[in-house]
Amino acid sequence: MTVSPERDRGDAIRTVLRFTFRNWGGERRLVWTIALAITTATLADVFVPYFAGRLVDAVASRDIGREAALAEGLWALGAMGALGLVFLVCRHLAWAAVVPMTLRIMRRVSEAAFARVQRFSTDWHANSFSGSVVRQITRGMWALDLLHDTLLLALLPSVVVLVGTVTLLAVQWPVMGLVMGLGAVAYVTMTVLLSVRFIAPASRVSNRKDTRVGGVLADALACNAVVKAFGAERREDVRLAGALGDWARDTHRTWMRHTWSGTAQTLVLWVVRVAIAGLALVLWWQGRAGAGDLTYVLTTYFVMHGYLREVGMHVNNLQKAVNEMEELVDLHDVRVQIEDAPGAKPLAVSGGEIRFDRVRFHYAAHGTPLYDGLDVTIRAGERVGLVGHSGSGKTTFVKLVQRLHEVSGGEIRIDGQSVATVTQESLRRQIAIVPQESILFHRTLRDNIAYGRPEASRAEIERAAELAHAAEFIERLPQGYETMVGERGVKLSGGERQRVALARAFLADAPILILDEATSALDSESERLIQEAMERLMVGRTALVIAHRLSTVRALDRILVFERGRIVEEGPHEALMRLPGGVYRKLAERQGETPMLRDAS
Incomplete structure (x- = not known):
């Protein structure tokens, strides 16, 4: 699965944030608790420098007596202690609330993604690496944790500090508030632009390569028996090394962009720091600020500097979380190709009759339809063999009965009920299948x-x-x-x-049974035992038996011979063997059915 060109042009953050906020909708109480608690804690942190300045003023004052200075200092110290307690309690409350909220959303999103993927069509699964899909879900799930921490516990308090600090300074010294505000806006703007325009494109590419590594690993491990059979361990090592090489190259570029971005952010912070310190010195020289005021300004800047420095990291974390959630969000955006019809009811099987009525079916990758007006009825309890060359339509026939594909015309009915109007779960619970593998x-x-x-x-x-x-x-x-x-x-x-x-x-x-080449590639003893079991299993059921080995269908009630999506012959084994030049007879001759040929001649 690839990210759309529109997503590449910059709406990834909006898409992921909309997805995140939708999930917050089910946790409104906790979200508000976290936001209010962390805002209160941050405001307490913002006011601490003010009282630190008052403490320095009290200690440095020569206009009041020592006892009055002590009293004023103790009052400032008490205020700082109270603010520290508020900060501690509210911060703990915010972090304690984000844990259950995040876990519930992570669980809900993962369950929804898994449920959705389970219901994607067989074509979708055939074109996807299971290992890559697992990586997309798990990586996106953990990215939610990072995103919640970044938005609620990092960026929100940073915004509160910036607004609160600039407001307090501007009230007392407008020029100081202006310089602090302009420096903060310049820093944040540069950080966001670097993250979105410089880091994000590289990060998106490296994430795709990470997904590919997961797919290569899963593919090789799942097929380890084949790898061993051909002594191909070294070849698979080379294949993984190639995928890891691509990943390392693109990840190196991403990490270096993070490094250059961090250097640029640090440079801006130092410029703002020197400007604030210089302005504070000017205010002192002009007699507009005392020792306590300088302490207040410098301490305030150091608090804001810490938050500003972390804003860069938080914005990068936000972009990282967005990049890692993109593929998970894409999974949620993929349309489920086959859905239950509105008001679908459970399938009720009384006998198990299967009827194809003017069925038309077209594979998307093929230029012409496989079935075009296919009509066939399989009676309740009838045992029917499906034979023909590979690609003739046998397997598609049974997949359409299971509604693993949608027909483009006509209707398939079981006991008079269209498979398109019943629930898929009830339909497939009425069908037992024994596959070839x-x-x-x-x-x-x-x-x-x-x-x-x-x-x-x-x-x-x-x-x-x-x-x-x-x-x-x-x-x-x-x-x-x-x-x-x-x-x-x-x-x-x-x-x-x-x-x-x-x-x-x-x-x-189940009343309907599908046997798909169930005895192929088995030794003679296993085939005998399984053939006996199959004969018992078919008793009293409507049975569809796909077979290349014609010995498995000789005793069935009827055989349908497929060729290029059409049923060209049908009947019991003996009748089909009597058709001179018939398709079934030719297939039988190739498999050495000579005794029957002599009987039929």
Whole structure:
């Protein structure tokens, strides 16, 4: 996913801040508590230099007696102590309030991003690195923490200090307030421009390279078995080194821009410091300021200097947080391609009839539609094989039944209900699928089998495993059903993974079943066991069986032969074998179905 050109031209901060403020809407009470507490604490800090000046005046005064001077000094000291207490309590309250607010928003935003990504189309996931998406979500989540601290606990008090300090000085010495104000405005303006115009573009590029590093790492680790199979560890090392080299180059540029920006900011601060000190000296020479006043001015400047110096860091942190949140905000802005229709109701399956009525479907990347007016009816309880060359439309057929893609014309109905008008969750809960490559979660065997019915009892799980011929190998494992299967099930053999997937389908007990090349690439013993389990699983269900190996569809009620998105032949195995020059017969001949050919001749 890339940042739009419009985003590159400078509206990233506005976009991210709008997103942040929307999330603050659910935490208004805490936001106001933090803002009021930190403002009060900062104002207390602003007034401390004034009383420090009064303390120096009391000590240096020769016009009043020692006791009066002591009393005035003690009063100033007491005021400073009270202000210190107010600062301490209010600052603690602000920080204590920002913790639950930030954690709740981080959790809410991450959950929303994950939920949204889960609902993106299969095409979106096919074109995205899972590792990169994980990085976008987690990095954006932590950027929220930095953004909250920067906006509420750093920039807000800095603004209060600048406004409060300049106002107090201007009341007593307008020229001093003017110099302080102009210096502060010049510094802040320069800092913002450097951050937005100089640092942000480089930071955005380095963040993209960081995301790519995460994707390269995840891709190689997820496919480690393939890497090992081809002895390609060194090649993957080189690939990662290339990605890290790009990241290091762009990150070096970003960090050096931060360094130059910091140097420029420090230079401006020193100029303002010398100007304020020089002006204070002039006021003293003119008799318009005493020792206490000089102490007040210089102490006030030192307080403001600290906040000004940190403003640069805070603005940089703000820009850093914005850069790191951009991709997370982009995820929230991506439109969910397939959504439930307004008022969608749960699918109610009475028999499991599937009907394609004048269905038109077009892949975005293809110039012509795959299906154009496809009509077919699969009766309730019918077992139907889908065969044909690769790319002929078999897999798309079952994906449309699951509504993993949207049709561009016509309608698909299950028991008379359009799949476009029922909830996707209810639709897919009525369909059990055993894919060609059974992907398991890095969880226990029990969790994987019960994934379709997490509330199932232990006895039901074990019964499903028995029906799928999985109980035998599971019970031989030291931890049995509590065995962790590894990422994507890598601790199990292909046949074992396939039997676990069949057990999952048995337990789901859905009225519609999809078997997608479920016996491909298996040894003969595993294939026999899985074939037996599949035959049991299909009983009493509407079954769609995708097969390249025609031996798996011979006993089915009907076979649909696909070619370039059209059903060119249909019927049982024996009838199709009698068609001279038929597509199915040619496929069978290539797979050595000679006995049947002799019978059919």
